[in-house]
Amino acid sequence: MALVRLARGLSKAPPREFVDETPPQLRDLDYDRYRRIVFRPDHALWHDRDLAFRAQFFHLGLFFRQKVRIYEVAEGRAREIAYDPAMFDYGGNRFDPPLPADLGFAGFRLHFHTDFRFDMVAFQGASYFRAVDGRNQYGLSARGLAVDTGLPRPEEFPLFTRFWLVRPAPADTTVTVWALLESGSVTGAYRFLIAPGGRTVMEVEARLFPRRPIERLGIAPLTSMFQCGENDRRVCDDWRPEIHDSDGLALWTGAGERIWRPLVNPAYLRVSSFLDDNPRGFGLLQRDQRFESYQDTGARYHLRPGAWVEPLEGWGRGAVMLVEIPTPDETFDNIVAFWKPDRPVRGGEELTLRYRLVWGAEPAPPVDLARVRATRIGRGGVVGRPRPPRTAKFVVDFAGGPLSLLPGDAPLVPVVTTSHGEIPGNEAAGSRRPGTPAVFAVPEAGVWRVVFEYRWQETRAVDLRLYLRLGRQALSETWLYQWDPPAA
Numbered sequence: 001m002a003l004v005r006l007a008r009g010l011s012k013a014p015p016r017e018f019v020d021e022t023p024p025q026l027r028d029l030d031y032d033r034y035r036r037i038v039f040r041p042d043h044a045l046w047h048d049r050d051l052a053f054r055a056q057f058f059h060l061g062l063f064f065r066q067k068v069r070i071y072e073v074a075e076g077r078a079r080e081i082a083y084d085p086a087m088f089d090y091g092g093n094r095f096d097p098p099l100p101a102d103l104g105f106a107g108f109r110l111h112f113h114t115d116f117r118f119d120m121v122a123f124q125g126a127s128y129f130r131a132v133d134g135r136n137q138y139g140l141s142a143r144g145l146a147v148d149t150g151l152p153r154p155e156e157f158p159l160f161t162r163f164w165l166v167r168p169a170p171a172d173t174t175v176t177v178w179a180l181l182e183s184g185s186v187t188g189a190y191r192f193l194i195a196p197g198g199r200t201v202m203e204v205e206a207r208l209f210p211r212r213p214i215e216r217l218g219i220a221p222l223t224s225m226f227q228c229g230e231n232d233r234r235v236c237d238d239w240r241p242e243i244h245d246s247d248g249l250a251l252w253t254g255a256g257e258r259i260w261r262p263l264v265n266p267a268y269l270r271v272s273s274f275l276d277d278n279p280r281g282f283g284l285l286q287r288d289q290r291f292e293s294y295q296d297t298g299a300r301y302h303l304r305p306g307a308w309v310e311p312l313e314g315w316g317r318g319a320v321m322l323v324e325i326p327t328p329d330e331t332f333d334n335i336v337a338f339w340k341p342d343r344p345v346r347g348g349e350e351l352t353l354r355y356r357l358v359w360g361a362e363p364a365p366p367v368d369l370a371r372v373r374a375t376r377i378g379r380g381g382v383v384g385r386p387r388p389p390r391t392a393k394f395v396v397d398f399a400g401g402p403l404s405l406l407p408g409d410a411p412l413v414p415v416v417t418t419s420h421g422e423i424p425g426n427e428a429a430g431s432r433r434p435g436t437p438a439v440f441a442v443p444e445a446g447v448w449r450v451v452f453e454y455r456w457q458e459t460r461a462v463d464l465r466l467y468l469r470l471g472r473q474a475l476s477e478t479w480l481y482q483w484d485p486p487a488a
Contacts, residue, residue, distance in 0.1 A: 003164070003178050004207050007189040008350070011209035015184045018066060018159065023103075025095045026061035034062040036091025041116065043087040045072060045165065052113040053175045055165055057081070057105040058124050059088055064106035066126070066159055073178075074167040081105075108163065110175060112196040120196045126157045127181055128223070131200040132305060133360040139224070139245045139304030140284055142357060144181050144190055144206070146218025146338050150271040150323040158183035160190075186210045186217075199360030203312070205353070212347040218321065218338035220309040220355050222284045226263040227330050229288075231375040231481075235265050235328060242293050243330050245286065245304050248372070249322050249337055250364050252280040258477040260372040263335055265327055270461075272322040272482060273340075282320045283308035283364055284337050287371070299330075308363035309339070312354040317342040370401040370468060370476035373447050377483070380453045390485070391424070391455045397447040398468060402475050406448075408441040412468050412475070414450040419463040421456040421485075439468065456485040 020027070037059045041047065045055040060067060071078040083103045107124030111117075118136040123129040127144030147156035164178040174195045181188035186208055193203040204220070224246040228236035236243070244263065251259040254277045261272075263284075285306030294301040318341040327334035345351070358364075380391030406412070414437040416423050423437065437452035450466060461484050468476040 001189070003180060003189040007180060007187045007207060008209050010180075010182060011187040011211050015211065016182065018161075018182075020065045021067060022060050022065040023095075023099060025097075026059075026099070027065065029061045029093075031062065033091075033093055034059075036093060037061065038089050038091065040087055040089055043084075044111070044116075045081065046167065049167075050170055051168055052173055053120075053168055054111045054116055055108050056111065057083075057087065058107040058109070058122075060103060060106045064125050066106070066161075067104035068107060068160060069162045070105055070108055071162070071164045072167060073164050078164060108165070110177075110194070114196075120200065121194055121202075123160060123163065123177070123179070127160045131194075131202070131307075131359040133200055134198040135303045135305070135361070137300055137303040137305065139286060140307055140335075141223045141333070142307060143218075143221040143223060144179065145183075145186065145188065145208070146216075146221035146336065147183060147185050147214060148216050149218050149221070149336055149338065150269070150321065151216055156183055156185055158186060158188070181206075181208075185212055185214055199358055199363060201359075202357040204355050204357055206351075208351040208353070210345050210347050210349060210351070214345040216321075216340055217345045218336075218340060219315075219353055220357065221336060221338035222307050222309070223333045224263075224284045224335040224337075225327070225330055225333050226265055226324075226335050227327060228265060229262070230293075231262050231377060232264040234267065235326075240295050242288070242301070243296075243299075244301065245333075246284040246306060246335060247288055248285055249282065249320075250285050250306075250308070251276075251282050251320060252364070254278040254280060256280075258367055258369055259480055260477050261322065261480045261482075262372070262375045264324055264482075265334065266324050267326060267484070269326070270324040270482070272324075274320040274322070275318075276320060277317045278314045279311065279318075279320060279339070281308055281310040281364065282337060282339070283358075284335065285364065286361075288374075289361060305359045305361060306363050308358045308365075310356040310358070310365075311339075312356055315339060315341065315353075367477070368401050369474070370398040370403040370448070372477065372479050373397040373399045373445075375479070375481065380455070388424075388455070390457070391453050392483070392485070393451065393453050394464070394481075396450045396466060396479055397442070397445065398450070398476050399447045402470075403448050403468075406441075406470075408443070410470065412439045412448065412470055414439045414452070415467050415469060416450075416452050417465045418454060420458060420460075421454055421462055424453055424455050437466075454483075459485045459487050 039056040109122040166176040179190040227243040323336040325334040381387035
């Protein structure tokens with residue numbers, strides 16, 4: 001294929017140096033002035049054809065300073081789409097000197113015939129892209145590739161530099177996008193087959209050509225934001241109860257275990273590695289979809305979709321990496337998740353990757369297990385009594401799956417393990433037996449609640465693990481949590 005040959009050939013040549021060619025009058029735009037530049041719908045690609053899709057283009061400016069080339073592919077031929085200022089309503093912006101005639105675009109977005117007013121997918125900035133579900137709300141983003149993310153040096157951001165939009169047939173309900181990826185370390189040829197609906201589904205195929213060894217190659221990276229939630233209020237001096245695009249990392253391991261890891265906004269850069277062999281999937285999800293949890297009519301965090309990555313072939317041994325970065329507020333994406341292969345990535349080799357990327361309120365495959373509903377943490381002990389030192393109380397709610405069929409006195413057993421420290425006798429937690437976490441139904445909330453205490457001797461991070469079983473059968477997914485005991 002021509003794109004694969006192009007990417008392979010570029011990998012053998014010296015990398016291009018991408019410089020900021022954006023005119024100063026566009027670089028100096030503030031957020032509000034940039035937002036006033038909007039594409040005119042009557043100039044959309046395919047607007048004059050009876051097709052299910054249309055494409056609009058993003059203007060250069062603000063943070064988006066890398067010019068991309070965009071082509072339409074029809075009848076086996078590619079035609080570059082030229083920038084024309086008539087495509088845009090500049091919203092009262094005046095530029096002196098006038099913008100160059102060959103300015104180019106910063107990216108594009110696709111619209112579906114169910115309502116051409118709303119975006120379906122957008123590709124804009126580096127190798128970032130994102131999609132909505134049937135609720136027409138953007139949230140987290142994906143990237144084509146991550147290079148050396150979370151290492152003690154600046155990461156490299158590969159760029160999508162060219163796109164080819166394949167004109168669909170009149171009856172098509174999917175659309176194909178090809179993209180060329182370039183960076184100092186790697187080139188790549190990407191194919192996206194995109195199907196909109198209640199969930200937006202992308203089938204992604206990537207042919208990668210590393211120029212040099214890459215220490216940490218991040219495959220199918222997802223990028224999100226977590227400032228605060230019910231489990232972590234370290235940075236939450238805000239009138240809103242919770243502020244996040246995603247509240248947890250979901251894992252489906254090669255061995256079949258389903259795992260939920262709540263996100264945090266740490267005080268320091270935190271990198272977690274979840275070793276696996278041929279994972280079935282992973283994703284960053286927004287499980288809490290109740291408006292009252294956010295109270296934000298503008299950001300609409302309760303409608304933010306999650307994204308789920310499903311390998312379409314065996315990925316072998318490696319790890320799902322989770323990078324959590326301190327952030328002072330919601331303007332910075334501070335969460336990254338990706339797959340890192342175990343084997344070294346060498347310069348001159350070729351890699352082929354295929355995966356499905358699902359965007360939606362419930363993007364992960366269903367499973368007949370109870371799921372974690374909420375995580376809360378507080379001081380150990382009992383109110384009105386002397387509090388034990390170095391002790392914290394964890395309250396984890398589970399709901400759904402087989403729990404919904406159990407009577408309130410079912411003999412559920414919460415299984416808790418810890419990497420260090422101890423789970424003490426839990427009179428303070430209300431357990432039936434000393435040393436055993438408490439578990440009980442909370443009909444008012446529709447959940448089963450586990451309460452346990454953790455006592456530490458060291459202030460280094462601790463990994464906690466919990467699931468519910470009845471007899472020998474696991475009834476819930478596994479809750480994982482990494483917690484930093486306070487220094488005093």
